[in-house]
Amino acid sequence: xxxxxxxxxxxxxxxxxxxxxxxxxxxxxxxxxxxxxxxxxxxxxxxxxxxxxxxxxxxxxxxxxxxxxxxxxxxxxxxxxxxxxxxxxxxxxxxxxxxxxxxxxxxxxxxxxxxxxxxxxxxxxxxxxxxxxxxxxxxxxxxxxxxxxxxxxxxxxxxxxxxxxxxxxxxxxxxxxxxxxxxxxxxxxxxxxxxxxxxxxxxxxxxxxxxxxxxxxxxxxxxxxxxxxxxxxxxxxxxxxxxxxxxxxxxxxxxxxxxxxxxxxxxxxxxxxxxxxxxxxxxxxxxxxxxxxxxxxxxxxxxxxxxxxxxxxx
Amino acid sequence: xxxxxxxxxxxxxxxxxxxxxxxxxxxxxxxxxxxxxxxxxxxxxxxxxxxxxxxxxxxxxxxxxxxxxxxxxxxxxxxxxxxxxxxxxxxxxxxxxxxxxxxxxxxxxxxxxxxxxxxxxxxxxxxxxxxxxxxxxxxxxxxxxxxxxxxxxxxxxxxxxxxxxxxxxxxxxxxxxxxxxxxxxxxxxxxxxxxxxxxxxxxxxxxxxxxxxxxxxxxxxxxxxxxxxxxxxxxxxxxxxxxxxxxxxxxxxxxxxxxxxxxxxxxxxxxxxxxxxxxxxxxxxxxxxxxxxxxxxxxxxxxxxxxxxxxxxxxxxxxxxxxxxxxxxxxxxxxxxxxxxxxxxxxxxxxxxxxxxxxxxxxxxxxxxxxxxxxxxxxxxxxxxxxxxxxxxxxxxxxxxxxxxxxxxxxxxxxxxxxxxxxxxxxxxxxxxxxxxxxxxxxxx
Numbered sequence: 001x002x003x004x005x006x007x008x009x010x011x012x013x014x015x016x017x018x019x020x021x022x023x024x025x026x027x028x029x030x031x032x033x034x035x036x037x038x039x040x041x042x043x044x045x046x047x048x049x050x051x052x053x054x055x056x057x058x059x060x061x062x063x064x065x066x067x068x069x070x071x072x073x074x075x076x077x078x079x080x081x082x083x084x085x086x087x088x089x090x091x092x093x094x095x096x097x098x099x100x101x102x103x104x105x106x107x108x109x110x111x112x113x114x115x116x117x118x119x120x121x122x123x124x125x126x127x128x129x130x131x132x133x134x135x136x137x138x139x140x141x142x143x144x145x146x147x148x149x150x151x152x153x154x155x156x157x158x159x160x161x162x163x164x165x166x167x168x169x170x171x172x173x174x175x176x177x178x179x180x181x182x183x184x185x186x187x188x189x190x191x192x193x194x195x196x197x198x199x200x201x202x203x204x205x206x207x208x209x210x211x212x213x214x215x216x217x218x219x220x221x222x223x224x225x226x227x228x229x230x231x232x233x234x235x236x237x238x239x240x241x242x243x244x245x246x247x248x249x250x251x252x253x254x255x256x257x258x259x260x261x262x263x264x265x266x267x268x269x270x271x272x273x274x275x276x277x278x279x280x281x282x283x284x285x286x287x288x289x290x291x292x293x294x295x296x297x298x299x300x301x302x303x304x305x306x307x308x309x310x311x312x313x314x
Numbered sequence: 315x316x317x318x319x320x321x322x323x324x325x326x327x328x329x330x331x332x333x334x335x336x337x338x339x340x341x342x343x344x345x346x347x348x349x350x351x352x353x354x355x356x357x358x359x360x361x362x363x364x365x366x367x368x369x370x371x372x373x374x375x376x377x378x379x380x381x382x383x384x385x386x387x388x389x390x391x392x393x394x395x396x397x398x399x400x401x402x403x404x405x406x407x408x409x410x411x412x413x414x415x416x417x418x419x420x421x422x423x424x425x426x427x428x429x430x431x432x433x434x435x436x437x438x439x440x441x442x443x444x445x446x447x448x449x450x451x452x453x454x455x456x457x458x459x460x461x462x463x464x465x466x467x468x469x470x471x472x473x474x475x476x477x478x479x480x481x482x483x484x485x486x487x488x489x490x491x492x493x494x495x496x497x498x499x500x501x502x503x504x505x506x507x508x509x510x511x512x513x514x515x516x517x518x519x520x521x522x523x524x525x526x527x528x529x530x531x532x533x534x535x536x537x538x539x540x541x542x543x544x545x546x547x548x549x550x551x552x553x554x555x556x557x558x559x560x561x562x563x564x565x566x567x568x569x570x571x572x573x574x575x576x577x578x579x580x581x582x583x584x585x586x587x588x589x590x591x592x593x594x595x596x597x598x599x600x601x602x603x604x605x606x607x608x609x610x611x612x613x614x615x616x617x618x619x620x621x622x623x624x625x626x627x628x629x630x631x632x633x634x635x636x637x638x639x640x641x642x643x644x645x646x647x648x649x650x651x652x653x654x655x656x657x658x659x660x661x662x663x664x665x666x667x668x669x670x671x672x673x674x675x676x677x678x679x680x681x682x683x684x685x686x687x688x689x690x691x692x693x694x695x696x697x698x699x700x701x702x703x704x705x706x707x708x709x710x711x712x713x714x715x716x717x718x719x720x721x722x723x724x725x726x727x728x729x730x731x732x733x734x735x736x737x738x739x740x741x742x743x744x745x746x747x748x749x750x751x752x753x754x755x756x757x758x759x
Contacts, residue, residue: 091374092374098697098698098699099698100698101698110698112697121546121547124452124453124545125453125454125455125545125546126450126453127445127449127450127453127455127456127459128444128445128447128448128449128450128453129448129450130444130448145441145444145448146437146438146441147436147437147438147441147442147444147445148367148436148437148438148441149435149436149437149455150377150378150435150437151453151454151455151542153374153377154377154378154543154546154548154692155545155546155547157546157547157548157696158696158697159374159375159695159696159697159699161374162374163367163374163377163437164366164437165366165367165368165370165372165373165437166365166366166367166368167366189366189437190366190367190436190437190438191437191438254547256547293373295368295369295370295371295707296369296707296708296709297707297708299708300708300712
């Protein structure tokens with residue numbers, strides 16, 4: 001009798017063992033699909049904008065007008081405005097201006113926000129749907145859900161994502177803001193951040209910080225559905241504007257379908273030549289200490305770099 | 315003839331059970347040393363929890379580092395259990411019996427360490443349950459999670475099934491005296507095994523099902539690990555052949571790891587009679603085949619990229635072969651390929667230390683190779699900026715060292731609660747062989 005009992009448990013066990021692999025795989029797929037219905041987004045703003053039309057936000061950057069702010073002897077004002085408006089943690093440049101080479105040896109300046117790709121590699125790989133497309137085609141990050149695996153950083157072919165490695169350095173007023181994925185303020189330690197196209201500003205009919213901050217009016221924001229774009233001064237018909245100015249998208253061949261277009265140029269509208277020798281200035285933060293990127297050394301007993309952990313905890 | 319077989323089985327039983335009953339001073343010191351390394355690693359992890367991943371050398375350019383490539387390394391090592399137990403079983407390689415359990419033990423220990431590396435790498439370990447609440451099946455990371463857990467569960471079952479007769483033997487042995495707790499544990503683990511023909515048939519069938527099932531599971535695990543890299547648009551990772559490359563590399567390093575573990579158990583557990591030169595020689599043939607297979611994959615990987623030299627691939631190529639990672643790349647090449655080939659093909663010196671050294675070198679080389687796969691790709695600039703930099707900090711090094719100590723400790727603990735060889739199965743095999751021989755002799759007469 002006792003043996004009967006035992007053989008029953010063993011049989012159950014063997015059955016379970018043999019079925020485990022298939023069971024796990026079969027179970028997980030519908031579960032994940034069901035869970036995906038719960039999208040990470042701000043529900044209040046969603047319902048408020050339910051009656052509005054669906055936008056397809058995009059950005060056009062006229063490189064003929066972008067001279068890297070070297071002619072006004074300043075750090076790039078788009079980056080600077082973004083830092084100020086978003087309280088961007090020290091060390092991150094959500095819109096970053098790169099100096100890229102031209103074939104003849106000269107250079108041009110290329111402001112790079114997040115490209116808000118339609119086929120976004122970062123959205124595809126996120127394991128928890130913390131980064132997602134809004135209905136307006138903007139790629140946002142919900143830092144309350146992000147687990148900090150940094151898969152999206154590895155997947156982004158444009159290097160447009162930043163991680164809060166330590167406690168993000170922000171001014172004190174940032175801490176009083178109410179968090180939303182549309183503003184990403186206050187920044188949360190151990191999560192990923194990036195340019196968000198300022199959807200809250202655009203809903204109010206304002207340009208994003210970078211576009212309004214650009215003294216050369218090189219940055220246009222537009223709506224592909226309504227076929228219109230504006231830099232705050234001019235209003236253009238988007239499709240014709242792109243065609244007549246030979247617009248291109250960065251790394252078009254990757255098939256990521258970026259929502260950011262460039263009009264080729266090297267700042268000629270403001271008299272900059274490709275071999276201009278005036279120096280590009282790095283952006284500055286009005287807050288934060290010098291230790292924002294300090295790492296401990298290879299050896300725990302090495303004190304030569306005057307690394308102080310306590311400075312990181314502020 | 316018969317008395318010799320009995321002698322054999324008694325000796326086998328004594329030697330197999332010795333490590334379970336006696337603890338030597340050396341073993342205690344060894345475990346203490348391992349615990350010290352693990353404690354230091356735990357301290358490093360607490361530092362990391364407190365200050366965030368800022369305590370590591372990773373940055374926005376090189377956003378994955380030591381943890382991820384050690385994850386790949388350990389998952390690679392874990393492959394060997396499936397190979398030895400399942401593939402050799404399916405091909406009826408009779409010599410495999412004494413080393414199957416070691417292979418499975420290596421698998422389970424390596425999987426545990428590998429899986430923990432992923433969680434240590436998270437910026438928000440407090441939100442790890444989001445993977446379950448909000449998990450998206452579209453993400454390769456979720457494939458990893460499912461693959462690794464399935465393989466771990468499958469391997470535990472596959473370790474457990476052939477051990478049932480051993481547990482039953484120990485249960486019966488313990489009935490005469492011994493503590494009740496031990497008796498309870500072994501009675502539970504033996505699941506009422508008495509060795510009736512019906513039970514034997516069922517166990518046999520279950521083992522067969524697991525044998526067939528564990529192979530695709532094992533292959534899928536390292537395939538999805540490679541997909542974490544292959545699903546990105548980065549030089550060196552964006553490759554069709556990355557999945558088979560990872561699988562072959564995993565088997566290669568796994569065989570190396572088992573050679574080392576075999577040599578260690580043989581020496582410290584006095585298994586000279588059972589794990590013979592023949593096992594080492596056969597394993598070295600397997601190692602050689604996989605060495606050439608992996609060399610083939612590495613060759614095609616770099617040749618197809620190096621011939622065309624797309625700009626990002628060119629950056630990576632120069633970085634690897636001539637640039638600041640050249641030291642790593644070439645030490646991988648020499649450590650994993652060149653020296654082991656000589657050690658296997660040119661029989662100079664005693665075979666067992668020679669092959670153990672080959673196993674260590676292969677694993678050191680493959681560890682470096684995982685570094686070479688993960689880090690240089692991330693150093694390649696995707697936008698017009700400088701190459702990225704990465705230097706691990708003491709925090710990362712301590713945690714990775716604790717991983718190695720943890721692997722050894724898990725192995726040691728397993729070896730304390732169950733015999734490292736399936737000795738009941740081996741005894742039965744010896745008896746059948748003996749009776750087979752006497753039968754043959756009788757017929758001849």
